[in-house]
Amino acid sequence: MRVDSSNVKxxxxxxxxxxxxxxxxxxxxxxxxxGRTPVTYEQTVQHVEKKQKNKDxxxxxxxxxxxLVGWIFLQNIEFEHGRASIGILLAPESRGRGYGSIAMRKMIDIGFQQLRLHKIYLTTRGINQQxxxxxxxxxxxxxGQLRDHAYSDGRYYDTYFMGILASEWSDYSGNGTSVTSMQA
Ligand SMILES: CC(C)(COP(=O)(O)OP(=O)(O)OC[C@H]1O[C@@H](n2cnc3c(N)ncnc32)[C@H](O)[C@@H]1OP(=O)(O)O)[C@@H](O)C(=O)NCCC(=O)NCCS
Structure with a gap:
């Protein structure tokens, strides 16, 4: 069953x-x-601490x-360039129900509306069709498409570099506020 955006926080x-x-x-x-290898609990703690230190x-x-069904983050936040990259990971049992779409929309809203970023970008493996x-x-x-950039389970996969500009984002919280009306 798909979830309702208003119930996801x-x-x-x-x-x-x-x-x-x-x-x-x-x-x-x-x-x-x-594309990660298995990690210990201690490595997971360090991973989170590094993010906090970087002000992600x-x-x-x-x-x-x-x-809690997942986490989402804006990292590599560089205000001088108006850019940040975005990442998301959901609990396996919570995938394919719409949480990813809803959480991404909310985080992109924060990036463009509150942090006033100009661009949000990410990289993802070609194998990750979802x-x-x-x-x-x-x-x-x-x-951009980076050829044979990642190795997993016996073969190489391309990596995609993807981006969206604030001027291209017209889905502010799905509340109908368009970029044009915000600027008017
Ligand atoms: C990738 C991820 C965040 C997507 O979130 P999700 O909640 O599972 O995705 P949604 O249910 O919102 O679906 C989003 C879109 O993905 C596509 N999709 C969903 N399931 C799919 C599947 N099994 N195969 C291909 N595409 C699929 C559809 O286009 C869907 O849009 P639609 O519902 O309008 O058709 C989530 O699956 C996840 O955490 N995966 C593991 C970690 C990961 O890959 N992170 C991203 C690294 S770059």
């Missing part, structure tokens, strides 16, 4: 959420799609029952 990613993140990172599909914006995704479809649906454009 982004909130601060807390220390007690690291345990869940450790499980998601070690899921076999996550390793294949995102790291948020938890909460479902209609106030349960992610690529999601990003294209949101308006991200493939700006």
């Amino acid at each position: 982004l909130r601060a990613f807390e220390t007690e959420d690291v345990k869940a993140l450790h499980g998601w990172l070690n899921d076999a599909d996550s390793i294949a799609l995102v 914006l790291v948020l938890g995704i909460e479902n209609e029952d106030h349960q 992610a690529i479809r999601l990003y294209q649906k949101l308006g991200f454009i493939i700006e």
Whole structure:
């Protein structure tokens, strides 16, 4: 069943959420799609701490029952260039139900409306069709294709560099506010 956007919340990613993140990172599909090797709990803690140190914006995704279903972040935030990259990982059992689309929309809104970024970008593996479809649906454009850039499970995969500009984002919280009317 698809979820309703109004029931999904982004909130601060807390220390007690690291345990869940450790499980998601070690899921076999996550390793294949995102390209990581299995990680220990300690490495997961360090991963989160590094993000906090870098001043990445790291948020938890909460479902209609106030349960954590994933995390999403803006990283490499460079205000002098008006850009940041975005990343997302959902709990395996919460994928394919619309949480990814909703959380991405909310985070892109934050990036463009509150942080006043000019561009949001990401990289994703060619094998990750679900992610690529999601990003294209949101308006991200493939700006570059890096050949045989990632190795997973016995073969090399291309990596896609994708981006969206604030001027191309017209889906502010799905509340009908267009870029044109915001600027008027
Ligand atoms: C990628 C991810 C964030 C997508 O979130 P999601 O909640 O599963 O995706 P949604 O249900 O919102 O679906 C988004 C779009 O993906 C596409 N999609 C969904 N399931 C799909 C599948 N099995 N195969 C191909 N495309 C699929 C559809 O186009 C869908 O849009 P639609 O519902 O309008 O048809 C999530 O699956 C995830 O965390 N995957 C593992 C980690 C990962 O890959 N992170 C991104 C790294 S770049």
